[in-house]
Amino acid sequence: MDRPTPSPELLGFIVDRVSVGVFVVDRDMNVVLWNRFMETNSGRSAAEVVGHNLFESFPELPVTWLQRKITNVFVIKNFSFTSWEQRPYLFHFRHNRPVTGGIDAMYQNCTFLPMKDADDEVAYVCITLFDVTDTSITQRMLRSALKSLAEASNRDGLTGIHNRRYLEELVNKEFSRAQRYGSMMSLIMLDIDHFKRVNDVHGHLAGDEVLRNTAKRLRECLRDVDTFARYGGEEFAVVLPETPLEGALIVAERLCHAMGSNPITFGDLALPVTISLGVSQWVPGIPCYEELIRRADTALYQSKANGRNRVTIYRE
Amino acid sequence: MSIAPLTTDQSDALQEVVNIAMGQAGDRLARTLDVFVELSVPRIRLVHVSEIVKTVRAMVNDREAITAVRQSFYDHLRGEAIVLFGASGCLDLAVLMGYATDLDALGEQELLLDVGNILIGACISGIGAQLQADISFYPPSIMAEYASLDRVLVPENLAWEYSLLVEVNFTLENSNFKSHLLILMAEEGIESLRESLERLMAAV
Numbered sequence: 001m002d003r004p005t006p007s008p009e010l011l012g013f014i015v016d017r018v019s020v021g022v023f024v025v026d027r028d029m030n031v032v033l034w035n036r037f038m039e040t041n042s043g044r045s046a047a048e049v050v051g052h053n054l055f056e057s058f059p060e061l062p063v064t065w066l067q068r069k070i071t072n073v074f075v076i077k078n079f080s081f082t083s084w085e086q087r088p089y090l091f092h093f094r095h096n097r098p099v100t101g102g103i104d105a106m107y108q109n110c111t112f113l114p115m116k117d118a119d120d121e122v123a124y125v126c127i128t129l130f131d132v133t134d135t136s137i138t139q140r141m142l143r144s145a146l147k148s149l150a151e152a153s154n155r156d157g158l159t160g161i162h163n164r165r166y167l168e169e170l171v172n173k174e175f176s177r178a179q180r181y182g183s184m185m186s187l188i189m190l191d192i193d194h195f196k197r198v199n200d201v202h203g204h205l206a207g208d209e210v211l212r213n214t215a216k217r218l219r220e221c222l223r224d225v226d227t228f229a230r231y232g233g234e235e236f237a238v239v240l241p242e243t244p245l246e247g248a249l250i251v252a253e254r255l256c257h258a259m260g261s262n263p264i265t266f267g268d269l270a271l272p273v274t275i276s277l278g279v280s281q282w283v284p285g286i287p288c289y290e291e292l293i294r295r296a297d298t299a300l301y302q303s304k305a306n307g308r309n310r311v312t313i314y315r316e
Numbered sequence: 317m318s319i320a321p322l323t324t325d326q327s328d329a330l331q332e333v334v335n336i337a338m339g340q341a342g343d344r345l346a347r348t349l350d351v352f353v354e355l356s357v358p359r360i361r362l363v364h365v366s367e368i369v370k371t372v373r374a375m376v377n378d379r380e381a382i383t384a385v386r387q388s389f390y391d392h393l394r395g396e397a398i399v400l401f402g403a404s405g406c407l408d409l410a411v412l413m414g415y416a417t418d419l420d421a422l423g424e425q426e427l428l429l430d431v432g433n434i435l436i437g438a439c440i441s442g443i444g445a446q447l448q449a450d451i452s453f454y455p456p457s458i459m460a461e462y463a464s465l466d467r468v469l470v471p472e473n474l475a476w477e478y479s480l481l482v483e484v485n486f487t488l489e490n491s492n493f494k495s496h497l498l499i500l501m502a503e504e505g506i507e508s509l510r511e512s513l514e515r516l517m518a519a520v
Contacts, residue, residue, distance in 0.1 A: 068414030069430070076344045078437030081455040086426035109455065120445075 021091075021108075021129030024115070027074060029054045029067065032124060041093040041106070060092065073112045074122045080112040084136050095133040107136040156230040158208060159215035167229035167237055168289075174241050175289035178282040186248030188238040189296035190218075190255065190277040193308040195234035198271060209266045210273055214259060221258050222251070237296075245281040245313060252277045252311040260309055274309035276300055319478040319503050321362055326513045333516070334358045337442030338484055344438050345486075349412040352489035359483045362506075365471050368479070373465055375483060375496055376400055384468050385432030387456035389440050392449030393509060395480075395501035397436040398459065400468075401428060408491040429456045435486060435497050443499075447512040476502035480509065 015022055016036045024033035031054050034046040042049075042058075049057050055067070073080050082090065084107040095106035109130045117123040154166035162170075171187065178185045192198075192214060199207040211234065218236065219228055227239040238255075240248050256277055263270040278299025280292055299314040306312070322330065335358060342355045363371050376382065383401045410417055415427050433456045444451040460468040482499040501509055 064414050072348050072434060075348050076434055076438050076441075078434070078441050079453040080433055080437075081429070081453075082426070083429070083455060083457075086422045086429065111455070 019131070021131075022126065023049075023129075024124045024126045025054055025070060026124055029070065031057070033126075038129075042091060058091070061090070066090070070112065070125050070127075073114050073125045077114050077116065077120075077122050079114070082108075082110045084109055084132050085139075088136070090129060096131070097133060097137070103133070103137065106131050107133045156215075159212055159230050161215050161219060161236075162227060162229035164229060164231050167227065167231060167239065170227050170229075171237075171239055171289045171292065174239055175282065175286075175292060177241075182284070184242055184244045184282065186240045186243045186245055186279060186281040187292050187296045188240070188248060188252050188255070188277055188279050189231065189293065189300045190236050190238070190252075190275045191300055191304070192234040193274045193276055193304075198273075202266065202269060202271070206266045206269065206271065210264055210271060213264045214273060214275070217258050218255050221254050226251075237293075243281075245279065248279045248281060249311065249313060252279050256309065256311055276303035276308045277311045278303055278314060279311060280314040319362070319506060322480075322506075322510065322513075325517065326510060327360070329513050329517055330509070331358070331360055333443060333446040333513075334360060334482055337446050338439060340442045340445075341435075341438035345434065348434065349409075349488070351412060351491070354487045354489070356485040361481055362478055363481045365474050365477055365479070368471060368474070368481075369465065369469050371481065372400070372469060372496075372498065375485075376402075376465065382463055382465055382468055383428060383461050384459040384463075385428055385436075385456050386459040387433060387436050388454040389436075389451050390454070391452045392512065393440070393444060393447070393451050393501070393505065395499060395505040397440060398498045398500065399432040399435050400496040400498070401431075402492075402494050408488065408493050412488075425458055425461075429458065431495075432456050435495065436499075439484065439497060440499065447509075447516055449512050478503060478506070480506050 015033070018035070019037060021037045021041065022033065022035040023031060023038050025031055031049050031052060034044075034049045038049075039045050044057065055061055055063050069080055069082075072078075088103075089105050089108045090110050091108070093106040093108075095103065097103075109132050111128045111130075113126040113128070114122040115124040115126055154162055156163040174185050177183055192210065195207065195210065198210050211230075215228075215230065215236070218238075222228055222238060225241055229237050229239075231237045238251070240251060243251075256275060260272075260274045263272045265271070278296045278301070280295035280299060282292060286292055286295075295314040299312040303310045303312040338355050338358050342353045345353045361371075384398055385401070386396055386398045388396050409415075409431055410419055410427055413427060413430060415423065419427060433453075436456070437453060440451055440453075443449075480499075480501045482497075484497045485494065486497065487494045
């Protein structure tokens with residue numbers, strides 16, 4: 001198809017002045033074109049670079065990979081691409097946000113274009129390099145916002161530990177793992193004794209402090225692999241993966257002791273706080289994760305009925 | 317939008333064009349990767365959007381988690397191509413493609429994009445060359461990673477009714493690597509393909 005051809009001067013002007021890196025290499029990786037964008041950003045003039053091997057001029061380039069990439073364009077005669085999302089940049093250039101960027105180099109998207117000769121062979125590969133620093137910064141901000149959002153939706157606002165939504169998700173996941181692989185898992189449900197009385201006598205601010213302090217103390221008694229969550233009101237739960245009932249019992253006793261041994265201070269007040277606990281474990285035949293929670297809850301109410309400040313193991 | 321199916325002549329011509337293009341693609345890939353590349357005989361059919369998931373599921377092992385790369389092409393032919401990678405064997409390609417073997421998650425993504433781009437490019441450029449149609453490409457992107465097929469192709473999200481589906485399977489010698497290439501051209505794309513085929517037939 002014929003189309004009007006602009007003058008070489010006009011084409012030369014555009015290639016040189018467009019805000020995109022443009023350079024061309026031949027089969028021997030010698031540079032045959034190096035536009036102004038590349039000159040400015042690399043600090044190397046066309047006169048220095050053109051006619052010389054790309055990798056000799058820029059030994060810091062990832063030679064093995066890039067040579068392969070360019071060679072593939074010659075052989076396969078097809079476009080090729082790189083994206084900042086996987087490979088932030090090809091050339092280490094300064095970016096245009098020295099103050100607000102918070103990153104170390106210009107992020108780049110690159111396109112490798114095969115330039116065919118009359119025999120339909122690829123004579124040159126033209127590489128265009130787009131500055132996508134701004135896009136990448138926006139994307140990163142978006143991603144980090146989404147991540148904190150996801151994290152926030154798993155946390156309890158008052159105590160900062162996980163919330164019930166997260167806990168149920170996790171119990172379900174651990175439960176499925178136990179069903180599939182027969183691995184062990186235990187669950188502790190616990191409740192602050194006479195919590196309503198703290199609120200009624202000392203006010204809700206004292207109640208909040210008791211919840212916060214209890215969460216903090218209990219958290220310190222647990223391993224990193226254990227998941228600790230506020231289940232609701234003054235009720236908490238601990239998921240112990242890969243832990244048999246005996247191990248869970250030891251943990252539960254430790255938690256019980258951690259609370260009962262020292263009062264919680266709130267202003268001038270020293271509030272003695274105890275907890276009641278119930279422990280259940282996964283055994284073959286439990287139909288669903290809710291049943292595991294129900295069993296720990298049943299044991300917890302036995303602890304309450306038997307005088308509080310104690311641990312009970314679920315028995316059928 | 318209703319679509320007239322390709323005539324028998326058009327279908328035959330297309331099958332021939334695609335066969336030749338894929339043969340060449342296999343050859344170029346083999347030269348690039350320096351291993352024998354096996355391609356299935358391309359299957360071409362017109363599918364309704366409601367059948368796309370079922371059709372693709374029949375081609376791939378449904379139980380496997382799918383990783384997919386998609387890429388758009390435009391100019392004289394217009395459509396999208398999707399490469400579905402099986403869960404295993406991708407790393408065999410890392411070495412062949414000049415990548416480090418201890419790839420992190422991003423390195424693996426880049427490898428998949430590169431492989432997707434090469435498979436798609438080799439095949440579609442081949443078809444373009446046969447039809448004397450210029451084709452340009454947009455950068456490829458990752459469509460899904462270790463997801464089930466239902467999440468990769470959701471009919472409700474597809475804004476076409478009929479699409480021409482060209483399906484080719486790739487395997488590599490001495491490797492677990494396998495992938496399925498799908499070339500999809502929706503209504504508008506089919507019409508320009510039809511014109512190209514007519515031109516080709518008129519020329520011979």
